[in-house]
Amino acid sequence: MATNTREEPRSPRASVVSSEADAKMVVATSREDCQKLKDLVCQQDATTMLVVTSSSKQDPHEVAPATMHPLVAAAACRGNREELNFLLNREGPQEHPIPVSTACSHHGGGSQIFRNQVAAYSCADLEQGTNEVSLLNGVTVEGDTALHLVAANGDGEDFLKCADLIHTKNKVVLLSMEDKAGLLLSTQNNKGDTPLHCAARAGKTKMVSHLIGLSKDNNIVEELLRKENNSKETALHEAVRIGNNDIVKVLLEADPRLACFPEKGSSALYLAILQEEESIAQTLYDKSEGILSYWGPDGQNALHAAVLRSTEMVKKLLDWNQKLTSQGDCNGSTPLHFTSSRSRLNITWVIHTILWIRVPFPASLGAQEVRRLLEANPAALYQPDKCGLYPIHIAASVGNKMLVAKFIRYCPSSAGLRDSIGRTFLHVAVEKSRRNIVSFASRTRSLAWILNMQDNDGNTALHLAAQAGSLRMFCSLFVNPQVHINIINKKVQTPLDIARCRIPPGMHSEQSSEAKIHLILKQTGGRYGGHRWDHFGGKYIQREVESKELEKVKDSTQALCIGSVLIATVAFGATFALPGGYKADDHTNGGTPTLAGRYAFDAFIMANTIAFICSSIATVGFMYSGTSMVDLKTRKVYLGTAVFFMYSSVTSLAAAFALGVYMVLVPVAHKTAVAVVVTSPLVVIFTNIEIWLKMLFMHELCAVESE
Incomplete structure (x- = not known):
């Protein structure tokens, strides 16, 4: 924003302005300058300023390109040389229009439809002064010239002749205007594409060769082939993207160093590998004699893409350039980091497992790639990214146990590598809940030296397992006698402290993982x-506010009360719909149960009665626990009692069902009756499935300790 200050001469018309005031002329040439100018006007006296604004910095003498004539666009898209020849041979506005029939026959445009179209446009064209120059310079809404349209729509003989015609006419016009910068062959549209880009994108091999031949006549081969569009891509990228190896060969034969461009941005080789075009990648290397760009987006190189595709290109790239193994992307990730980020489980492994197909397949995804990368550059295993994560950390975070084992077997010291916050791969595995990695580390004797390593906060893997509240990971670490359970972190906390903090205050289940971990450690x-215990209690065991406790009681009551009512209803109905039916009225003791007196019947009645009584007690308990008139402490007591009786009613009802079915079926289907009795306890087992599983973990823990 320019400001010019000068003293204005005195004038009668400027009597409203003080003679001592200076006139200021402020010119704004950008949107930012306009805002500054507005602020200046608001702060100062606007009558002392002359404001001049400009919406852009474009040259005012620059003329916008003309819109392409519809007849030229139609002829170019169809590849009709005769129509283009007629349109481009007109020599500007004439005083007397040429008869349509004469002009068309003289220039070869003999189609009746074309004659009608020329007649329809001729009057308007003459009024607007349409001539050969404006027809050649006309562009579509996307900025395409006639040569763009011809190049994108075909490569037959007619289209090649159209390209020749347009190029020849363009050269003649430029010579007459003494302008060498307006060659349509290298003109770019709104997206930065030249006609060569359009031909390559459309897969027109002959047209690509023809345009290269035309560029040779003008000595602009390298300039044309290396010209980049707005996406920083050459015509070679377009050929690679559509997988046309023939066009790739044509382009590289014309310019063997084309694969080195762009100098900054994604290379054609990276794109070929990303699309798994191995033959094109080989062509790029062979035709360029090994002098080509390997770069990709965000600082990646071709090897980053190859390791994710699991192709044979990894081996070829390592043969071509082993320096790729040590190059990191914008995050510092090397190709080995990329390989380590791949999970072991894939659909191939699932199919082999389910169908038991006995054919060889890789033990883990990327196993061969990892071996090749390590053989080419073992130091890559000790190269961190910008977050301080090594490849072994990445493999542990995705749960790739096979890859972690391979890293440790290849370089045992890599197990102790720490990231920027002091974590080993075991810390990362615990934080990401990768139980297979934790189990592997705790069972591998050679890794005992890392089990008690502390991060920057002083936490061991056992601290983090207690913090995560995962009983399985905790038990995997705890069973190893090398793990110390009383190490203190920088907050002066042991794993027992953390486990105690993890137990939720107020109401909680004694069977929760947090409670079990605390019990085991204690x-x-x-x-x-x-x-100090009083400080500890005040700092860590803060009671929840009463409103949250009331919300817990309310939600629990609503969910459990439905179940207890249903059990009571079923038990009540079973009492008056006994198995085996009733005796007829004309028999002795008519109306009594047919199966009365049997041991199974008596057991059924008792089980059903207990189920009804327990569910009724549970229902009453839930009613009291959900009543707001009762104080919170009493409501908790009622809730705990009701839960106990409800579980008891479920057990009794399952027993009553098994006994009732047994009584009815045993005389006629003994095996079926026994099967029903055996499977009925599954209801009870499922009701307490969490308790059974945790008891199993505890049993395994005790067995290992006794050994």
């Missing part, structure tokens, strides 16, 4: 850290 010699 009963096996775990010690608290260096806090």
Whole structure:
């Protein structure tokens, strides 16, 4: 924004302005300058300023390109040389229009439809002064010239002749205007595409060769082939994207160094590997004699793309350029980081497992790629990214146990590598809940030296497992005698402290993982850290506000009360719809149960009665626990009692069902009756499935400790 200050001469018309005031002329040439100008006007006296604004910095003498004539566009898209020849041979506006029939026959445009079209446009064209120059310079809404349209729509003999005609006419016009910069062959549209881009994108091999031949006549071969569009891509990229190896060969034969461009941005080789065009990648390397660009977006190289595609290109790229293994992207990730980020489980492994197909397949995704990368550059295993993560950390975070084992087997010291916050791969595995990695590390004797390593906060893997509340990961670490359970972190906390903090205040289940972890540590010699108990309690065991406790009671009551009412209803109905039916009235003791007196019947009645009584007690307990008139402490007691009786009613009802079916079927289907009795306890087992599983973990833990 330019400002010019000068003293204005005194004038009668300027009497409203003080003679001592300076007139200021402010010129804004951009949107930012306009805003500054507005602020200046608001702050100062606007009568002392002359404001001049400009919407852009474009040259005012620059003329926008003309819109392409519809007849030229139609003829170019159809590849009709005769129509183009007639239109381009007109020598500007004439005083007397040429008869349509004479002109068409003289120039070869003999089609009746074309004659009608020329007649329809001729008057308007003469009024607007349409001539050969404006026809050649006309563009579509996308900025395409006539040569763009011809190049994109065909490569037959007619289209090649059309390209020749347009190029020849264009050269003649430029010579007459002494302008060498307006050659249509290298003109770019709104997207930056030249006619060569359009021909390559459309897969027109002959047209690509023809345009290259025309560029040779003008000595602009390299300039044309290396010209980039707005996406920083050459015509070679377009050929690679559509997978046309023939066009790739034509382009590289004309310019063997074309694969080196663009100098900054995604290379054609990266694009070929990303699209798994191995033959094109080989062509790029062979035709360029090994002098080509390997770069991709965001600082990646072709090897980053190859390791994710699991192709043979990894081996070829390592043969071509081993320096690719140490190059990191914008995040510092090397190709080995990319390979490590791949999970082991894939659909091939699932199919082999389910169908038991006994054919060889890779033990893990990327196993061969990893071996080749390590053989080419073992130091890549010790190269971190910008977050300080090594490849072994990445493999552990995705749960790739096979790859972690391979890294440790190849370089045992890599197991102790730490990231920027001091974590080993075991810390990362615990934080990401990768139980297979945690189990592998705890069971591998050679890794005992990393089990008690602490991160920057002083936490071991056992601290993090207690923090995560995962009983399985905790048990995997706890069973190893090399794991110390009383290590103190920088907050003076042991794993027992963390486990105690993880138990939710207020109402909670004693069978929760957090409660079990705390119980295990407490009963096996775990010690608290260096806090006073009163300070510890005030700092870590903060009671939830009463409103949240009331919400817990309310939600639990609503969910459980439905179940207890249903059980009571079923038990009540079963009492008056006994298995085996009733005796007829004309018999002795008519109306009594037919199966009365049997042991199974008596057991059925008792089980059904207990189910009804327990469910009724549970229903009453839920009613009291959901009543707002009762104080919170009493409501908790009612809720706990009701839950106990409801589980008891489920057990009794399952027993009543098994006994009732047994009584009815045993005389006629003994095996079926036994099968029903055996499977009925599954209801009880499922009701307490969490308790059974955790008891199993505890049993395994005790067995390992006894060994």
